[in-house]
Amino acid sequence: MSDLLDSAVRGFYRLIEIILVLCMSVMLVMVFGNVVLRLFFNTGIDLSEEMPRFAFVWMTFLGGIIGLHRRSHLGVDMVVQALPVLGRKVCWAISQVIMFICALFIFYGTWLQHDIIAGNASPVAQISMLWVYGVSYVTGAAIALICLSNLIRLVQGKVPDNELIDVHEEGLTEGLEAERDMKAQQMAGGAKP
Template sequence: MTRLVDRFFQLLETVMVVCIAGMFVMVLGNVILRAGFNTGIDISEELPRFLFIWLTFIGAVVAMRENRHLGVDTVVLALPVRWRRICWTISQILIFVCSVYIFVGTFMQHEINANTISTVMQLPMSWVYGVTLITGALMAALCIHNLVRLARGQVRDDELIQVEEEGMHEVDSSVQAARKS
């Protein structure tokens, strides 16, 4: 099962690379055509923007799986491990609730987005914003997975601190030492 999930996330990373490559090709091609030939590509205004939306939302899912989201753990670092677990649980529950709202909100907006057509590409906007269905579902699933791992005792103490910076381990060690003395 782990291999299947790893392959799925590799697929998501491949989609992100395709989005970046598509944005690059469209924007660069349009710049060259405008500067050198006084013409351009009509869809080069919309397509890179749509690809950026997909890149952002898919990247959020990949970043969540790898614990790469931005965070401020200054207060959490000063807490004992038990309270770190409580804070981590609360954050997972809050992320789950937000993910469900994203999913349900997109689902409720589907008919409107399906009937709204983009100006240049004539693409239903449900194709553009449909990525939030994927994002909401996957992030909610990741939260449930994390909470199940926590209930089973499979979450390591170092996973409770999600910010990785140079010197953070020294700060954590000094806080622990100060607490002991």
């Protein structure tokens, strides 16, 4: 059962990544095509003004899910790093609870506005704006589930200490490992003579 759930979760994140690539492709093709048409033919496609904006909305909301899943959001960890492990766990739990509440507000706010959003049509494509802003249902639910899962793992003691700091600077791990190796070599070199 656990393997089935894990493969379903991996499939969900893979689907989101595919949708993000499609959104980026739509934005690139439509905006570039419209620029070429306006520059060389003094014309344009009205739809290519609207669809890239909608794709950008989807990319922003779905990218937030992937960012939380990969723990790649920006943050400041100066205070948290100075805390003992128990303090880090408390801070991590507080941040997960706050994100959980915010995700519920995103979902609930979309639900409150559902009829208004569904009743409005986009000016050019004439599609329901629910197809644009309805992505916040997915985002709110997914972020709430991720945070709830993290809190359950914390209570069960399955959160490793290195996960308690959500900030991971690019290249920092490699730099720290290189520094550690260099110090080990210096100590080994100094101990030989």
